[in-house]
Amino acid sequence: MVKIFIDPGHGGNDPGASANGLLEKDITLDIALQLKSILESEYKNTDVRLSRTNDQTKSLTERTNEANRWNADYLLSIHINAGGGEGFESYIWNGAYRSKSNTDKLRSVIHQANVEQLRWRDRGQKEANFHMLRESSMPAALTENGFIDNVVEAKKMKTDTWVKKVAQAHATGLQNALKLDKKPTKKDVFYRVVCGSFQDLNNAKERMNVLSKHGYDSFVDKYKMKNKIYYRVVVGSFQDKKNANDRMNQLKKKGFDAFIDAVKP
Ligand SMILES: [Zn+2]
Structure with a gap:
């Protein structure tokens, strides 16, 4: 059984970024719920948990504690970018740790699937000192899926098609990175x-x-x-x-x- 912990960024009192009539917390939740449903219906031996399944306030510590206690094999945190820009970027923890090369390898596979399937402008595979990445005891990555304050990207984010595509790209990335087996259709x-x-x-x-x-x-x-x-x-x-x-x-x-x-x- 492969245990995947998915973290829809922000929630409740913390809306994350907002612009163009959109709140980051809503989009990340939509993507995460869709991703969970794809993983559970299409893959064998895959167990998925979400850090939140509704518009709930939850601290970062609570989130990583849950993932660690559950003993997840992988943690994926989903976010939407802001601050003027365009495209997709992903993060792993910037610290020095033994499993870093593996964490980077897995992230790279997920990053590629997203850039390919969404035809994103590729902003690069980056490192940062984010709580979700630092405090989780399993390999973890964080994705920034477009800019909420970019009018063109925000317009896409409002469609179900876009949400599904992003979820599907993350699913394909996880499939390739974690060698998930597809159920026979x-x-x-x-x-x-x-x-x-x-x-x-x-x-x-x-x-x-x-x-x-x-x-x-x-x-x-x-x-x-x-x-x-x-x-x-x-x-x-x-x-x-x-x-x-x-x-x-x-x-x-x-x-x-x-x-x-x-x-x-
Ligand atoms: Zn965010």
Whole structure:
């Protein structure tokens, strides 16, 4: 299980930066919630915790204490920049510590995914003495996702599409950095039409011959059930269940016994 602690910057009494009708604390929360949902629905063995899930006041110490107590594998703090500028930058702690090269390597992977997917102007991979980075006992990075006081960037920040894109880029970055495994999606499931299951391989081969005379290509799939090996004759493998059904019904009309087996990779 990979434990990822996500920190939406600011919250409650602390709005963070504000401009163009936007508050930093709202945008960071939107991104973090979206990121949590992507990570939990699309990745295997991934446990995600947020430092806050609503507009809540929470000190920096409380946040790092929580991450440390939970024993997170990675901490990611999400922020929006201000002060006149454009683009994306990321931070790791500027101190001297043993795991620094690893922390920098992981951050670099996350940084790249963001710059690529959002086509950000790249302001660089930086270091700073930020509490969230210094006081966390696991590798940590902080991202600054555009400038709230930049009219063009602020306009994008107001759209759901932008929030989703930023969350997706962070998810891809975390996937690559922490080697997260993707869950198989519905699209990856395919439907095999099985026409005959035999304990004797010769019988399976004979069935293949008969099917071939009827114009069907087939192959034998070794299948283990209750410690017994079966040789299944597969007549077509389809992504679309309807196509598998059609094939099964054709075979049944010709007097074969057939069934469908859904296979996940
Ligand atoms: Zn901030």
